[in-house]
Amino acid sequence: MAGARETAGRLWRSYSVAVVVLALGIILSLLTPSFLMAGNLMNVLTNAAVIAIVGLGMTLAIASGNFDLSVGATAAFSACIAFTLVPVAGVPVAIIGGLITGAIIGLINGLIITQLRVNAFIATLGVQSVVRGLTLVYTNGRDMYLQGYPGYKVLSGGHILGIPMPVILALGLAAILGLMLNQTRFGRHILAVGSNTKTARLSGVAVDRVLIGVFAIVGVSAAMSGQIYSAQVVTASARIAVGLELSAIAVVVVGGTPLSGGRASLIGTLLGALLIAMINNGLNLLNVPVLYQQITIGLLLLITLAIGAERKHQALGRERRAA
């Protein structure tokens, strides 16, 4: 009996986000007929993908036992760099240049955390401030526009077999990171560092190198999100992606990756992003003012965690009774 309940608990833990996404999808399609229209669904998926991509990077950071608060600033800066490069060097070089910018900022984060031993929260907070400031200086506080370069717009508006480009990028990134986590030594080391840094170090894991790698990946993912968003709105400035770091963390947590580190659920992160995009879209379709969107993200976060905490509490109680 207890065994069955535990299995049910484990199943619920793995698939709860998926169930909620499905349920919400059904409810929304019943409430508003326009939800299921192809254009709208593509829209939801695109919006979900932008936040999912940076969320995937953040999943690795959280799995390694850290946070990265600099992703919003990184996204904005990388987008601005890409916007500068497009007219000069062409779209492919610009995209790669933006990604490299993200990687460099990530490397700097990793070096500050491992070599100068600054707590990740504070290190990335400081870097966030520096990078935002540099972006303001770089753009002189103005918006950058990109007109007459349809190639860059492919990032957000392109399709392959009818699937929006951001969705393909998000799924591709999830697949690559998933393979990396499960099949490579680097991936296993990330989880080892996340579950117990000291033990990992004593067992010969090059903790510093692992963390630097993780933050570089987070930087690249942030740059990717920033570029897609900038392509979507055809604008880049120091004021885009403000607060992206907190949405990214929210998506990861709603997706079921524990804050304590050592475990990662990339699929959960994808679903978490989808859930938030669906809620926001549903509110729009139901003519609920945009003002309510923030409150739903917050409540969703609290409810998810409250359910999780309740379960953990019960599990602890069971263990204690068993002992």
Added chain:
Amino acid sequence: MTTATDTAGQRRPRTRDWALMWEKYGISAVLVVSWILAALLVPNFATLANLQNVLRTASFVGVAAVGMTIAIISGTFDLSVGSTLALAAIAAVWTGSQFGVIASILAGLIVGVAVGIINGLLVAKVRIPAFIATLGMMFVVSGFTLIVTGGNPFAYNAPSFIWMGNGDLLGLPVPFIIFLICALVGEGVLRRTVFGRQVFAIGSNAAAAKIAGVPVQRMTGLVFVVVGIFTGIAAILVAARLYSARPGLEPGFELRVIAAVVLGGTRLQGGRGGMLGTVAAAILFATLGNVLNLLHADAFWQKVVEGLVLLVALSIEGIRQRVEERMSRQMHEVKEGG
């Protein structure tokens, strides 16, 4: 007078003294040096009006940082202070315009305490990690603020209200006097009350504190109420300074508050810290901004410099540790490390 619970036997005593001195007084020393340098090198820095301006600016983040210092010493922190600040400021301004200045102060405080109670319940009763609970509350409170106000600003300009943000008393800005009182009260609570000692105990080792009979959950909940009170006070001062309040007031406020506390030498891991550093760090950040303004530096550079100062100040301890490890490795040859 070591208030910190030492992590025993990690370092040799001589260097530990140095580290403790740096942790407690380092940022105050940096502040004094930077004021002397600024007075010598920056035109118009050392005028009464300008110094008043610096201290006034420091007070808004500073008052909230008093509460945050207590939270961080207890090993937790609160990301919702920015949203709470906006909601409390709006409550103060609106209530003031309807019922007068006393009601306005009460309204600001009540909002701060109410959000604090919810945070406390979420962390202590529902057992959501503080980071996520307060992050969620940040979204909920700012969303709630937008809904209630419809996104509109509010104004209130009774002279007695404005005086709290803009007035001077004996040459000191009123908000700064309130900031100092808050810091003194905070320090007193930390050092001289059971609550304060329990805050330190929970922050250094929550499990040990629990075994020793500290009601950890209840105290952690209470810490969030304390943060709420100081955030409420900060909100009243900000609203009084601006004669007004609006949703989305002071974006990134929570991070600036945490930065001031940590720059002031309070450990993010909990268990150590105090108000002196917090006060000095708040004034230092305000000084930086002021000096950059006086030098007609591009306003955009201010964020860059703020971040760099935070990073440099917090790297010093890590660099010192590394140098020390290298030295002791050379001496002993066998010692585990990076």
